[in-house]
Amino acid sequence: MITLIGKELAKEGVSFVFYGAAEECSDCRFKASCVDSLKEGHRYTITEVRDVEQKCPIHECEKVKVVVVENGEFTILTDSKGIFEGSSFDFNRKGCSNKDCDFRDMCFPEGISKEEKGFYVKDLGKFKDCPRGNSLEKCIVKIHD
Known part of the structure; x- marks a missing residue:
């Protein structure tokens, strides 16, 4: 998925959570390609930075870059039932x-x-440090598109 991000933040491997569009975005001609494709509250990871820049008054250096993002990965603790690498889950x-x-x-x-x-x-294995004594597994997960 393609979006725009502040020039200073545009680096491969950087993850961010999209908290929603700023008020200034509602009239912006780049809104459709910048914020409309992102889901509020989701984490994304930049996989590619392109050489295209645009002006944007809400970012620090007043410039954004075109980037390719995908849903980010999470390291989570979860109930230890039914965890198999590649299997799906409901969080x-x-x-x-x-x-x-x-x-x-x-x-x-x-x-x-x-x-x-x-x-x-x-699957990163059993997690034994839960203060409540819950049986948890430490895993890396990714959300479906």
Whole structure:
């Protein structure tokens, strides 16, 4: 998928979460190719940076570059049932009352919403440090397009 991103951020391998379009974007002639193809709240990774630049008043150096992005990968902690590399999953983590847990961002990662569908890229093995004693598996996952 092609989009535009601030010139300073346009580097292969950079991941970002799209939080929605700025107010100034509503009248921009590049809106369709810049923000309309992105889904709010999702993480993307830049896979290619092209040599095309455009002016954009909302970015630091007032320039954006054309980039190719794909859905980003996440390292997550999940219930240890049914994890096979390449298999699909529904991300439907149940709530956890431990708001101060050091690992909370892996159980509820930013950029992936509840009931999202994706697939397991890699199983990183059992995770034994859950303060609640839950049986968890550490995995790399990717969301379907």
